[in-house]
Amino acid sequence: MDSVFFSGLFFLALVKATPIAFGAMAGLMSERSGVINIAIEGMMLTGAMMAFLGSVIFNDLTGGTLPKIYSLLAGLIVAMISAALVALLHAVFSIHYKVDQIISGTVINLLSVGVTNFVANAYIDPRGLAGVGVFPVINIPILSEIPLIGRIFFSHQPLVYLMLIMVAVLQYALFKTPWGLRTRAVGEHPRAADTVGINVNRRRYINVTLGGALAGIGGAFLVLESVGRFQKLMTTGRGFIALAALIFGKWTSVGALGSALLFGFAEALGVRLQLGDVNELQALALLAGIGIIVLAGAWAVLKLIRRGADQRRNRTIGILASAGLASIAAALLFDWPSVEIPIQFLGLMPYIATVLVLAGFVGRAIPPAAIGKPYEKA
């Protein structure tokens, strides 16, 4: 157990959190404007396949004369556009035709599974299409040389950086710009927005569709930065986990990133468990420790934002943070006996942790008030 192991774990957590965070941001854009989006999974899946097809076909068309990076970028753009079109379909169903948004989302998920499987069976597999490859790692100069931190944060492929930038941009945009103000108003009280001259349905159309493009990046990540080729059903529920991250993160992009990291961390630990360089009890203690520290951190940030000065709460945050640190230290220092715990149980931990967190400390996650309700003018 050393710093290499440790930074590797965090590095992997960030990578695993990336598609989830993109998916959650897609949901954020849509749901903050009042449209429920459970179709993130379908959008990501479509994005993944189109990223693959886009990059492969672009590469074929150019006869492999251009550097690989152009094909990958082409794949990314095709993924964004196609996932945005899927999102537009959801928008047309739920805004124009006022279809129940859960049903529309379910239909789109099923449709995406069907279409991608069909294309894989009919086109990709028979031709034995191979991928173009993946985006190269970009080491940020100077920053990547910082011990520990540099390895965790500044030595990634480009979409991971893009994800971190987008989280910050969205957080800022949602609370500090006219776009965010209008988006939130449309999601909370569309009639009020209408009376001050905001076009409610146009706002929703734009947000749902742009969100789809973000989900497309999340799907493209799986192909262009991870596996390198398309596999049937390769999103494996990440779209739904993104939805959970969105809710646990209380419909903010920073909160969603926090939850996505927790999920990513659990996934990374699972990988490590399979590799055999960490045992189950250790993993559990680590996960618990990280979870508690994330919670304490989130809480502290929230308090800073709200300028609260409740001493009792400050002490609670302190106690939580130390408990988390103690748990991590215990995981690292002791020789833990090997106990067989099913891997799935570890996968369960972030959910349990978030439920406890939400129930006990951070308070209820309150969705936008007008979510799921089509806007009727009169």
Added chain:
Amino acid sequence: MSEPVLRLVGISKRFPGVLANDNVDFELAPGEIHALLGENGAGKTTLMNVVYGLYKQDEGQIFIDGRQVEIHDPNDALARGIGMVHQHFMLVPVMTVTENMMLGHETTRGLRLGLLSDLDPDRVAEEIKALGDKHGLSIDPEAYVRDLSVGEEQRVEIVKALYRGAEVLILDEPTAVLTPQEAEDLFSIMRSLIAEGKSIIFITHKLKEVLVIADRITVLRDGRVVGTTEPSKTTEAELAAMMVGREVILQVEKGPAAPGEAVLEVQDLQVRDLREQMAIRGVSFTVRAGEIFGIAGVQGNGQAELVEALTGLTPVEGGHIFMNGQETTHLRPRAITETGIAHVPEDRHKHGLVLVYPLDENLVLQTYYLPPFAKRTFLQPKEVRENAIRLIQEFDVRTPSVRTHAGSLSGGNQQKVIVARELSRDIRLLIANQPTRGLDVGSIEFIHRRIVEKRDEGVGVLLVSSELDEILGLSDRIAVMYAGEILAVMPAEEATKERLGLLMAGVREAPDSIAAD
């Protein structure tokens, strides 16, 4: 008279099956308060929504400062200096006052990035603070709207309209949600706005307010203008007749009461509110059969908790309640109902009706499990339906059918449904909390008549209302509640508006002037 700031010519607006506005002409002179008077559904709000760009008229023209204009959406209206304060406030509760002010018309700083520029809440906060101070409307720009009282929200709405540059202010039923004191405050704000050169359209169905505040009055009925007059040239009765289309008896006709034995006895009642604060601090009174016992008071002084405690909806902290001689202090609501109690709740949407149920089912909410509406465990739809047909006729509920959802009826008809349900049972005590709030003159008259009829049949009535006219017009004895206590009980003959008003403000009377109970 100078050029009108706003002139409507021949406005018509159709909705499927309804002609909401029929060839309406209307004029607003600069610096006047022009009241738009009419019953619910007369088309007042529709007309103003046309002016504000929320609806598009089917026919007719709008002139602002003498020039014909097309108003397609609220942005057009706001750009031409027309602001509207809606009856249901258009404020986002989870946002601050400042954010609500900016919405749709944002002030930004720094780089110009269109919708992605940096908002400048500090500057807006300063502007609205200055604007508020100028007009005597104190508001806290940083407060969240969800934390504001109704009166404060209304002030925010008015400042919002002014902030957007409104010269013409449309106030839709602004007093419906206000206490008498808050209404007074609003009137003085309106007068100061007029002094600043603004013009106001004041939508209401309250006759007294119109006579107090308006310069001119236009009455709408069934979408048509009945006439325009001035307060000095008309009376309440005349206005009421114009609104309803027939003579209306504003003063309830009732003979002297013939009180019998006590049907409700409250002894030293104590109740906590939802926040665990003492809302009722030791209240005692008696209501006798055949009398109307009115409880006056500004809303929020414990009346709601009192009624909920009596009907079993809120637990009682201390003291005793006897109904028809039986102790009901800790009984469940159904058990209390079965002792012969009728309850017309304060909030007809939340507690009076199941809005998504049809009328016939709403009419058996307390009796559905009893014969003839249920046999063994099965509901008898035929009986339920016949009951509804009978009651709808008897109580003059205007509805397309007995299967119409309660939520789609007008407020007056909804209240009639509740009154029909409550009064049609075999009752000895009627508890009515704000039975006519937000209703039009015709419905108020109807409900008041029914309450007096019940009294004459020997039912005891507990009437809770913050409308002094209602209390004075109906009650045989009057109590005043203030801060969870009853400050005084007096026979109706000894009550005057001034005396009640002082008590409602919490001014206790010298002991010798309190009438014996």
